Structure formats: C-alpha cells, structure tokens
Amino acid sequence: MSNEIASHYSPGNLGAAIEAGLKVVTGNTRPATIDDLAPVDEFHIGSRAASVHLFDQLGLTSADIVLDVGAGIGGSSRFVAKNYGCKVTGIDLTPEFSEVGNSLNEKFGLSDLVSIQQGSALEMPFEDDSFSVVYMMHVGMNISDKAALYSEIRRVLKPGGKFAVYDVLKGSNPAALEFPVPWATEPSSSFLATVDQMRELLTNAGFEIDVVEDRIEFAVEFFKGLTPPAGGPPPIGLHLIIGKDTPIKIKNMVDNINNDLCGPWELIAH
Numbered sequence: 001m002s003n004e005i006a007s008h009y010s011p012g013n014l015g016a017a018i019e020a021g022l023k024v025v026t027g028n029t030r031p032a033t034i035d036d037l038a039p040v041d042e043f044h045i046g047s048r049a050a051s052v053h054l055f056d057q058l059g060l061t062s063a064d065i066v067l068d069v070g071a072g073i074g075g076s077s078r079f080v081a082k083n084y085g086c087k088v089t090g091i092d093l094t095p096e097f098s099e100v101g102n103s104l105n106e107k108f109g110l111s112d113l114v115s116i117q118q119g120s121a122l123e124m125p126f127e128d129d130s131f132s133v134v135y136m137m138h139v140g141m142n143i144s145d146k147a148a149l150y151s152e153i154r155r156v157l158k159p160g161g162k163f164a165v166y167d168v169l170k171g172s173n174p175a176a177l178e179f180p181v182p183w184a185t186e187p188s189s190s191f192l193a194t195v196d197q198m199r200e201l202l203t204n205a206g207f208e209i210d211v212v213e214d215r216i217e218f219a220v221e222f223f224k225g226l227t228p229p230a231g232g233p234p235p236i237g238l239h240l241i242i243g244k245d246t247p248i249k250i251k252n253m254v255d256n257i258n259n260d261l262c263g264p265w266e267l268i269a270h
Ligand SMILES: C[S@@+](CC[C@H](N)C(=O)[O-])C[C@H]1O[C@@H](n2cnc3c(N)ncnc32)[C@H](O)[C@@H]1O
Pocket: 005, 006, 009, 041, 042, 043, 044, 069, 070, 071, 072, 073, 074, 075, 076, 091, 092, 093, 094, 097, 119, 120, 121, 122, 136, 137, 138, 139, 142, 143, 183
C-alpha cells in the first residue's frame, strides 16, 4: 500500500518543472521567494490561507520544535520556519517529495531550520517526546491504520505539546466518493474518517481536544474563487504535482464536497 501511495504522489521531474516555472514567474529578473512557490507547495484545500488559519491558533514561537507529518515538498514547513523562526522537521513517504523539498530548503536559505526526511508517519525515526508542536495537513486520507498513526504522533509529541490536523473527513452523505481525487486514484487508497471517529481516535491516543472546526464553507468559497486559467495552466501550480488528471481530480473533489460526501476539518489537541 505504501508503494502505491508514494507512486500516486511521484510526478517525476518535479524539481526541474518547479525551476522552469519559477523562471517564468520571476521573469528571470528577481530572485524567487517562498511565496512564489505557494501555489505548488501547499498541497491542501485553501493553500497558504488554510495554513495561516491553522498556524494562527498554535501560538508558535522560535522556541518551538515542530514536526510536519506528511510534509509533501515542505511548503508549510518553510512558511513556519520563515515566519516564526522555529526549527521544522518534515517526514514524507514519497521520496521525490523529500528530495525536492530539501533542495528547495537549500535554494531558499532555510536548510538550517527545515529538513524533510523520507519515511512513514506510522513508524517515525524520532525519539519519544521530541517535538513541542506536531501538525498534519491532508495526509490522514491515505492512512488506514489511524489508531497507529495518532499513537505514533502522541509518542513523538512532548507532554503538553500541541497537535493540529487539517484533513479531509467523511461527510454525512453515505454515498460513495467520486474518483479520482487529488489524494487517490482509486477507492483502495482512500480512508476517510468521520469527525466523530476523529474525536474518538484522538481521545484514545491520549489527546485532549481543544478545537474542532468545520472548514467546509471556507473550502466552498475557496473553490468559487478559482477561475479556470485561460490559455493553459499557470507556470507554478498543483498540476506540476498532480499531473495531467488535475482538472478531473479537482472537479471530483469539489463535487464530493458540494454533495456532502467529504470536506476539510481542523482539529487541535494537546
Ligand atoms: C495531499 S499531500 C499533502 C502534503 C502536505 N501536507 C501539504 O499540505 O502540502 C499528502 C502527503 O501525504 C504523504 N503521505 C501519505 N501517506 C503517508 C504516510 N504513511 N507517511 C508519511 N507521509 C505520507 C504523501 O506522500 C503526500 O506528500
């Protein structure tokens, strides 16, 4: 299963595609910034705005030691490091993502603060009680053994530390999701929990839940604001990661959300 998931997320040649896109965005006349990357390196509904909404609630300071579970190519890790000055470690299953992520850390002068390791969230190569804040965005949808996932996160979190999750959860419509979606080509790689299951999973793993927020309206508004690009996709965008099926995967995800089959939620716990 983990090979299937990693290959779903391996576009091939991603680093070169991002470099080429950045040259177009900057017109090769100014250095690229991490903000130029946000359309491709924040791979979750609502992009940077969704990250900011989550991080604003965590009271991050430069003293925090942060873990980004399923970091992708590390957009939100770089954002946290740059904006709050904290050290961020990412872990991601997909080798191409950790390689590209680390070369972007280097390119943007952030490799002292951010590093992305290849590995599974179910068996993380970190000591117990290593991090003061752990967050995870749009990853749980690919993981069936959620009890193991949250217990592993609890293991690496320092006592009193915070855990924040922003994931797509199952909606109240019991009908089957339309596939493919950005996180899975087939139903066999998609494992959505309900919000009640999430409460139970986190509680059973030893967390106390502080915030449960439905972000579905935010998602609906976000998608309304996206206009199909005239003249082809932009130089930097999620199509570089999702590939040629991007329009159908996005359309299915939006339809699934509009039909209450699924939607994004935030949960923050300690
Ligand atoms: C939709 S992307 C989100 C990436 C990133 N969190 C973001 O929001 O930009 C899902 C990510 O989860 C990672 N992933 C899926 N299952 C994983 C697992 N068991 N352990 C670690 N990473 C995993 C994938 O490789 C992929 O990078």
